[in-house]
Amino acid sequence: MKIILILITLVSTITGHAREAISGSRYELLTGVRRGGDSSKGFWDKKYARTNYIYGKAPAKFLAKNYDFIPQGSKIIDIGMGEGRNAVFLASKGYKVSGIDISSVAIKKARMLAREFGVRIETIHKSIADYKVPKNSVDAIVCFYFVDREVVKKLKSWLKPGGILIFESFTIKQKVINKIKEDDIYLLGEGELFKLFSDFNVLKYEQASHRKDFIASIIVQKPR
Numbered sequence: 690m691k692i693i694l695i696l697i698t699l700v701s702t703i704t705g706h707a708r709e710a711i712s713g714s715r716y717e718l719l720t721g722v723r724r725g726g727d728s729s730k731g732f733w734d735k736k737y738a739r740t741n742y743i744y745g746k747a748p749a750k751f752l753a754k755n756y757d758f759i760p761q762g763s764k765i766i767d768i769g770m771g772e773g774r775n776a777v778f779l780a781s782k783g784y785k786v787s788g789i790d791i792s793s794v795a796i797k798k799a800r801m802l803a804r805e806f807g808v809r810i811e812t813i814h815k816s817i818a819d820y821k822v823p824k825n826s827v828d829a830i831v832c833f834y835f836v837d838r839e840v841v842k843k844l845k846s847w848l849k850p851g852g853i854l855i856f857e858s859f860t861i862k863q864k865v866i867n868k869i870k871e872d873d874i875y876l877l878g879e880g881e882l883f884k885l886f887s888d889f890n891v892l893k894y895e896q897a898s899h900r901k902d903f904i905a906s907i908i909v910q911k912p913r
């Protein structure tokens with residue numbers, strides 16, 4: 690019950706973000722990941738059941754500003770794609786995009802969004818836990834508001850040398866905003882993103898404190 694309350698609080702944050710573009714509580718995503726399997730899928734299916742786009746249709750601002758760090762012609766995987774706001778945006782910029790999500794409702798909404806914007810995306814309805822990708826094979830990865838440190842290790846191994854990864858999520862300071870007392874594990878620590886990618890080349894790092902929400906965003910390149 691506590692977890693559900695946390696999630697509801699976070700959804701309102703996400704909705705707040707939706708005012709500008711989106712935001713989501715990684716908490717949700719994260720909590721979903723922690724519970725794993727069907728319960729996670731059920732949680733997200735329910736969350737996405739409403740007809741509107743809970744994270745909005747516009748891409749995350751950091752992605753909209755910085756997508757061109759990803760070379761044209763790249764194939765991009767969107768991890769925890771959700772309703773497709775980022776995948777569809779990237780497809781509209783000419784990239785080949787595959788989005789993976791555990792929620793069938795999210796996948797359906799992402800396809801609808803792609804149709805609305807007249808672009809093609811590949812959708813993969815799977816848990817990231819069951820998604821197998823050869824090492825050093827992926828041009829680029831985007832991961833927005835899905836914090837699972839074990840998954841981060843996988844993403845790093847999947848990238849080709851020289852490949853680009855763009856990652857964004859809430860930091861621990863967000864707890865104050867959302868009056869959350871627990872579950873730090875799903876929020877990024879101060880400077881944590883930087884450390885998580887200390888073996889990669891950091892091309893850009895932002896820990897925003899000029900917005901209503903506390904977010905850390907990073908663009909990294911796998912060493913060649």
Ligand SMILES: C[S@@+](CC[C@H](N)C(=O)[O-])C[C@H]1O[C@@H](n2cnc3c(N)ncnc32)[C@H](O)[C@@H]1O
Pocket residue numbers: 711713714715717718719721722729733744768769770771772773774775789790791792795815816817818832833834835
């Ligand atoms: C907070 S939402 C973020 C959605 C999207 N990245 C965005 O920024 O709009 C987290 C997403 O991760 C998905 N998710 C949760 N656990 C997952 C898992 N194990 N495998 C794949 N997707 C998962 C959820 O269905 C949800 O769409």
